[in-house]
Amino acid sequence: MSTLPLSEQASTALRRALGAEHAAVWVYGLAGAFVDEAQAESAVAEAASNHRRFRERTEQLLREAGVEPPVAQPAYSPPQPVTDRNSAIRLLITAESDCATGWRSVLETTKISRIRQHALDGLTTTATQATRWRITIGEQPAALPFPGRP
Amino acid sequence: MESPPQDGTPLGRRAILRTAALLPVTAALTAGCTAFSQPEEPDPLEAVAERARSDAALARAIQQAHPDLAEETAAVEAVRSDHARALRQEIDRVNPQTAETTTSIPPTPAPPAPQEADEAAAALKQALREAQRQAADLVPGMPPHRAGLTGSLAASCASLLEVLA
Known part of the structure; x- marks a missing residue:
C-alpha cells in the first residue's frame, strides 16, 4: 500500500541515500576496530547509531511509498586501505561525504515536506x-561550505 | 529601443520577441527613477545572503580583535563568504535584472567584535545558529535546486558550530 506519492527520481535518490547509509553502518563497524581512545570510541558508537536510525527511517519511508528498500551489501570495499586510526577515520569521512551527497540529492528531487525534513536532518x-x-x-x-555538493 | 516599422507593416512576431527581450534592460534602467514602479517581491535568498555577509564580517572583526580565535574565525569567514557568493550567483541567475543594481551594494560594515574572547565566540556561535535556522526554515518551500542549496548551507552552518565548539 502506497501512501507517499514518490516520483521515480525521488525514489532513486532515496534508495541511493539508503545505500550510502548502509555503507556507513558497515564502515563504522570496520573503523571501530582501529579506534581505541575512549573519546573516539564513544564518538564512533554515537555516529553509528545515528546512521542506523537514518537507515531505518529511510526504509520506512520507502515502504510507505510502496518501494522495496534495497538491502545492505555483505561487505564494502574501502577506496584506500585501512591500516590504522587515521586511515580508519579518513574512511569514515568518505562514508559521511557519500551520505551527504545522497541526502542533498533527495532534497533536490522531492517536494514532499516529510521527506525533505528527513533529508535535511x-x-x-x-x-x-x-x-x-x-x-x-x-x-x-574541517567544515565545507556546501556539504553534499557533487 | 525598437522603433515601429516605417513601412506600414504590422509588427511581426520577430519584432515582438525583440521588444520582449529588451524589457528587462528597460526595467533596470527606469527602476531608479520611477516612483510608482511596483517593487518586486524580494528574493527570499537575499536575507540569507545578507546574513552570510554579516557573519563573514563579524568573523573578520573577531579575528582581528582576538588572535587566539584566528584559526576558527578564519574558517567561518571563508565559508560564510563562499555562502554569500553562491547565493548572489543564484539570486542573479533567477533574476538577472537585479544583477546590475545589487553588485553596487557596499560591503557590509564590520560589526564591532565583543571585547572578551569568550563573548566574541558566543556571539559568532549565536549568529551561526540563527543562520542555520534561517536556511533550514526555507528548505520546505523552495524549488528543488534551491532546497539542495539552502539545505546544504544549513548543514554547513551546523558544521561551523563544531569548528567553534
Missing part, C-alpha cells in the same frame, strides 16, 4: 559528523 547530521572527524585528524578545512 540526514544532511545536517552527516556533515556535522564529517567535520568532527576532520577536526579529530587535523584535516583542513
